[in-house]
Amino acid sequence: MQLPPQHLLQGLVKHYLIIDQKTSVQQYYRMFSDGNPGIVFHLKDPFLQWDEENLIAQLQPQSFIYGQLTHHNTIIATGNLNMIVVVLEPYALFTHFRTAAYELNDHAIPLEDLFAQEARNLEEQILTALTTDAAIGIIENFLLKHMPSQRHLTADFTMAMKLIYQHQGIVSVEDLLKALPTTERQLERKFREHIGSSPKRFADTIKFQHFLKLLQKQPHKKKIAALIYESGYYDHAHLNRNFRKMTGFTPAHYKDTTHMLAINLMPLH
Template sequence: MQLPPSYELRSVVKHYLFVNTAYSDQSFYRFFSDGNPGIVFHLNTPLSQVNNLNLATQLQPKSFIYGQITHYNNIILNGDLSMLIVVLQPYGINSLLGLAASELNNTIVKLTDVFKQDAADLEDQLLSSSVLPKLISLIESFLLKQLTAVSRVDSYVKQAVDIIYQKRGMVQIQYLTKALLITERQLERKFKHDIGTSPKKFVDIIRFQFFLKSLQNSPSDKAINDIIYSYGFYDQAHLNKCFKINTGLTPLQYKAKFNPSVINFMQV
């Protein structure tokens, strides 16, 4: 379930996601980038995250903030899944914490390590309610309290992100620099500081996200072939390679497990 933020928080929060499933057995998930950092609140059993480099398993904190993701992650659940995700704007880490977003790439940080007692109090408050509107109200009150320390969003980055979404990721970097009257080097530096990734990488992520939505809505193989070319993929082999890099899955595997409310988090 996806819910919008209040007007006061729209500059930092993109939307809220409530994910709730009941499983008695161990289950496995795949999580990959959608171009947004976020804050996660586990309302039930925390997930275990598998490091794809050394295969070490780490239990996620009860609440944490995460940065940009440059590779997919494998997640293990032992029990029921119930979590509330604050999906931040692409530049949300820099805005909320006032630090270079790249410092949190592929990293999760306990919320209490960042916001200390305020975060600890919020965790306790969330335990007192199971009603979704109340949970979001508590989280919004917490975030609004942090707004006094929020950094102003760089106008170039904000405009560039808006254009990239308007173009569904089908935009060249040269188009952005001409539209914004900025050099490619300046845009690169601003993106890495405010978003955590390069403009080209961010464009590719957003294009892939829009492609995934179109893929699920395509009624036939012929329609799939049409959208492959419309999103700039040369052929099926090019698409398969992109899928493998981004998700570790094939297009057919993804289509079979697609979740319309959380397209970058799925059971595998």
């Protein structure tokens, strides 16, 4: 379930994602980038994060902030899921948390490391909240408290983001540069610092998310091929390569998957 933020938090929060699912068995999930960082609050057992390099699973913090994902990863639920994900705007780490976004790529930082006792108090208040709306109200009060110290974005970066979203990611860096008073090097530097990604990679992620949304709306019996050109891919092979790179699976596998927790969080069967 998605819930919108109050108007004062627009520009920081995209939406809240509420995940509440009962399970009696250990369940593996595949998570991949949606182009946004976020903050997670576990209300029950945290996920185990699978470390592909060291082949071990580590327990996620009770609450944490995460940056851009540069590759898909596997997480494991060991019990009932109940969590609130604050999905942030792509540039929120830079503007509101005053952090170079690339420093948090593929990392989860416990909220306690950033806000000390204030984070511990926040966790306790959320865990004892009687309703989801009350918990979100507590989170919003926390975020509003830290709003005044935000950094501002430059006009050229703002325009680049606007163009990428307007074209659903189907826009080249060359086309962006034609419309902006900046050089490719300057644009690359700003995207890396503000978002943690290159302009091309970010546009590719937005294009991929656009395809997923079209795929979710498509009647199950219709062929995926009908969406290829509309989504900015050259052919089926181009789509398949991109899909495997982003998720580790084929589009058909994704379409046949049930019980999705989010558009970028799917169970592994």
